[in-house]
Amino acid sequence: MFQVIDNDGKVINKRWMPQISDTRLLKIYKDMLFARVADLQIVSYQRQGRIFTYPPNYGQEAIAAAAGALIQDNDWMVPAFREMGTMLAKGVTLKELFLYFMGYEDGSKFENAKFTLPISVPIASQLLHAAGIGYAVKYNNEDKVIYAFVGDGGTSEGDFHEAVNFAGVWKVPVIFIIQNNQYGISTPTKMQTASDSLAIKAVAYGVKGIQVDGNDLFAMYKAIEESVKVCRNGEGPVLIEAVTYRKGAHTTSDDPTKYRTKEEEQEWDERDPMKRLKSYIIANKLWSEKEEEKIIPQFKEEVDRQFIEAENYGPYPKEDIFKYLYAEMPDDLHDQERQYDRFLQWKATKIK
C-alpha cells in the first residue's frame, strides 16, 4: 500500500512526498477541518429532525480533500455521495448540499460549480456516466480529466465492470477513485470480493491501478497527481483504491455498533487522516492547537448560517417533480402531472 507519512505524521517515503507550498497545505487542512465540522453538524441536524437521511464523511476526509486540491475548474466531478471535500472545492456550496438532502431538486443545481454531476445515490451507476463523459472528452480532444468516485460496495456492481472495462478499451481520461472504507453498509470488504485487493482488479482490465493509504493526505495527493499526468498523456484511465475507514455510520439510518467492534474502531482512530496531517503541520510549525480552537467556532457558525438559509428556502413548486428529467417533457410525464393535479385537488377536499 502506497504511503508517505506514518500514523504520527512523520514522512516515511521522502521520494514520493508531493511538492505542496505551506500556504496551500494549510488551506487543504482547513478545508478538511471545515468538512469535518460540517459533517458532524449535519448528523446533529438530522437527529433534530431538520434534514433527511445523510451519509457521513467522517474519517474519510483526506481522499476528497486531495482530489479537491487537484481538480481543475474544467475537470469533471462525478460523485457518489461521500465526497463533500471535492464538491466544496469544485464550488458547490454547503447550502446546495443541504438542499439536496432536504429533498429539493435545486440541491442538484450548482450555481458556481462547473462540470459537476449531481450526487448519485444508486450504487456505481455514476461510473458509466464518467466513462461516457471520458469518451466524449477524448473524442472532442479536450484537455480534461474526469474524477469518478465509488465505494468498495460499488465494485461488486455490474456498472463498475462495464465502466472500467470500457474506459480501459478506449483509454479515456478517467480517474476511478474507490473509497474503500471497509464496509458496504455492513458487508466487510472480505465478503465483498475474493480478490486480494480492489486495486488489483485494474490488472484484469489492463489499466493502471494503485492501492493507496486513503487516510494519508500526501499519498492520496501524489497518487492523484500522477494519475492526472497519465490521463493527460492519453494513457487511459487509472484505478485508485483509497484504503480508509468510515468512522461514522453508513447513513443516519444505520447503526455500525451492530457489525463493528470497539477495538477495530480504536485501531482506526490511530490512523485518522486529520490527526496525521495535523501532527505533520504542527511539527512543521504551520499550525497550533490554539489556532484550531479559534477557528472551529467560526466554522460552526458558517455551517449553521448556510443551514438556516437552506431551511428557509421555502416550498418547492410542484413542477419540480416533473420537469428536470427531459429537456422537453414527454406526454407520459404530462399525463402523470395531470393525474397528480387531480390527486391534489381531491386531497384538498379531504383536509379539514
Added chain:
Amino acid sequence: MRYIFKFPDIGEGLEEGTIVEWHVEKGQSVKMGDNLVTMETDKVVTGIPSPRDGVIAAKFGKVGEIIHVGSALVEIDIAGVEGDAAVEEARKPESEKSFVEAVEEEGAGVVGTLEIAGNSMVLSASREGVNSEKAASSKERKVLATPVARAVAKGMAIDINSVKGTGPGGRVTKEDILNFTKEGSNAKPISSGSEEFSKQSAPQKRVEIEQLSQIRKTIAKNMLQSKHNAAHMTVFEEVEISELERIRGKYKEIMQKEGVKLTYLAFIVKATAMALKKFKALNSEMDTEGGNIIYKRYYNIGIAADTEKGLVVPVIRDADKLSVKEIAKEIIVLSEKARDGKLTLEDMKDGTFTITSYGSIGGLFAVPVINYPQAGILGVGRINKKPVVKDDSIVVGLVLPLSLSVDHRIADGGETARFINAIMGYLSDPVSLLMD
C-alpha cells in the same frame, strides 16, 4: 414562547422509538445541538439533540416508554421568539399530522395510482411525440378505481362503469360502491342472460365486509411470522390411555366436590412440562441476530383457547412445579377469563411451549402452527375408542391422537421423537408422573 419538539423520523419510515435515557432535566437550559435524550429505534440507538436554544419546560415520557414519531418529546422555552410566529411554529407539525391521517384513512389515492400501472400489466410504450390532447382524452374514458373497489363491485355484481367516482381524479372508491347499492339507484346487475343468476347475485348478500379486529390482526401477524420464520415439521402419534382414564375417573368425583374439574388436559399439561425438562431444545428459542439458542429453565405452558372473538393463548406458569390438581384449577380460571374476554397481557405473556387441544371440538390430527418464537406446539385430538393390540390380542382401547409441530431449525427429528415418546410414556402410565 414554548417550542414543542416532536420526535422526528430519524430513520427512513420509523414509527416509534423507546426512551433509553434522559440527559436533561426540567428547568435546564440547552443549546442547539445539546443531547436531550437517547432513543432506541428499529434502526439505531442514538442521542436526539435539541433543535433550539432555550430552557426545558417539560419532558414527555419516562425511560422505557415508547414515543411515536410526531409525538411531543420536550417543550423548550425559547427566549426571544414571541407571539404569532411562535404559535405557528408549534402548531405546524400538528396540521401536517392530521393531513397524513386523513390520507391514511382513505388510502385510495395511493392504491389508485398503482392500479393504473397494474391494469395494463405492462409499462405503456413511449408516446413521445403523440398528440398530447388525444392521449389525455383516451385516458379519460377509462374508469379509474381502486382494486378494492373493483373487487367489491365484482362481488356485488355491480357494473363499475355506472358508478360515479368521488375519489381523486374521479376514481371509484369502495365507499362509492357501497353508497351506490344503498341508494339502489340505477343499480343494474351485470346482465348474465339468466334471471336465476340475477336473483342470486342481488346486492348486499354476496359479501359482508367487516373491519379487522385488533385481535384478528394480531393473530394474522403472529401466524404469518411463525410460518415465515420457523421451519415447521410435524409428527403424529397415538397413545393408549385406558389407565389414565381409570385414574381420572377415580379422582374426578373427589375433586368435583371441591369444585375442580379434572380434565385430560391437566394431565397432558403436566406430562408436557415434565417432558420439556428432559428435552431442553423443545423449551427454547432461536436468537438468530445474536447467533444463540436460548434455553429456558422455566416451563410456562400456553393453552390455545377458542373464544368468540378469536384465538387467545393464556399461559400456565411453572407448570412443572404444579400438581395435576393445581393445573386443573388454573385451566378453569384461565378459560373462564378467556371466555369473558378478561385475559390481561400478563396472563398471556412469557409462554415457553403451547398446547392446542382441539379434540374436544373435533379433529384427530392437525398440523398446528408454532406459537413463534417458541420451539414447539402439541396438538391434542379427539379421544376415541379403537381396536388396539394388547398382549397379541385385539382389545378395545382408548386412543388419544397427538400432533406435535416443532421448529426444525432447533429440534432435530430424533429429539422430537424422544420428546413425544416421553409425553406418551407419562400419559400411558400416569403413575410415572410421580416418579420423575
